[in-house]
Amino acid sequence: MTEPFDHDDELLARLRAADPASSLTPVPPEGVARLLEDAMSHDVLTESRESGTHGRSLLTWLVAAAAVVLIAAAGAFVFLGSDDDVAPIPAVTEPTVTELQAPDPSAYEARCMVPNAAVLSGRTTAFSGTVDDIDGEVVTLTPDRWYAGTPTDLVTVTAPGAQLEALLSAVSFEDGERYLVAADEDGRVMVCGFSAAWSEDLAAVYAEAFPS
């Protein structure tokens, strides 16, 4: 055959002929609408204290309103129906969240020391928890034990753009796995081995740093 592809346009044509997406059929409009709706309602499920009531969909308000009515009704029933001492019915609450961030990119290049209790003890947030979700920019964990800081139901670690990749490289967060995580008072997660997959050795260091 002739000497091919010395010219860019021939190379381009050959590459384009091998495009894996050439036979992809478009998503129908209902599918597109669903994709958008999923994105817009995602954060309603893992809402932070900061955003409060912003961005709640109508459905959430309806569910919350219905829940309040049910609880009020249940409260009235209990109040009227019994003389006994009754424990207060807990109100509907949103999960509490501790919001952490990925560290400054320079933290990944710092010389690392072996994690030790002395350095760790200065941190204001420390816990062990399991990863529930890793989406585009946020790692969500459910804590099971708090060493330092106010306990909350969830912890999120936000890392915009390519920082999430760096964070995942450093701590290797994976869905369903358990980790020990510490952060400073600015909410920046410690790397260099201080935050890592749960292990008896590291848990011992955490316990030493934060005697209860």
Add this chain to the structure above:
Amino acid sequence: MPDEADDAARRARFEDLAPGLVEPLRRFLVRRTDAATAEDVLADTLLVCWRRLDDVPEEALPWAYGVARNCLANAQRGVRRQVRVAARIATVDPPAETTAPPGERDDAVAEAMAALPAADADLLRLWAWEQLTPAEIGTVLDITPNAASIRLHRARGKLRDELRKIDDASGHEESREGRSR
């Protein structure tokens, strides 16, 4: 309530912007990973676009490709991902490239691309499949347009060399099978 109005405005902007991104993002992802991962990463990417709606530039698509690229890199890590993919692959269509008729598939291109360094293959995809200008490639990869041009030029050279090697090796067989051109 002012908050409700803001929220409605934000939703309207997203509903205006995002539909035009869906197909290009799907193609971008299908070119780089299996169908199941592509679906997950598409959702991740749209979520980031929603959260960072205020940061989306006028030229949204190159920026969105950059987001998709990061989300894809994150999604591709870990053994767990392989387990998820194995479980779902049975119910999901095979990747688009295997559905092309055998006579038209250009295995040499796939082989040549696989032989290149990842960064070069990356550039060539953005140039040939997403059809981005050097400036747009710069946005996706967070490098200057000049750097994009230079690296792209080198990548094309490497691809040519690889293709020549592969074509020479297969020689007669390919012309007999009749590559469509």
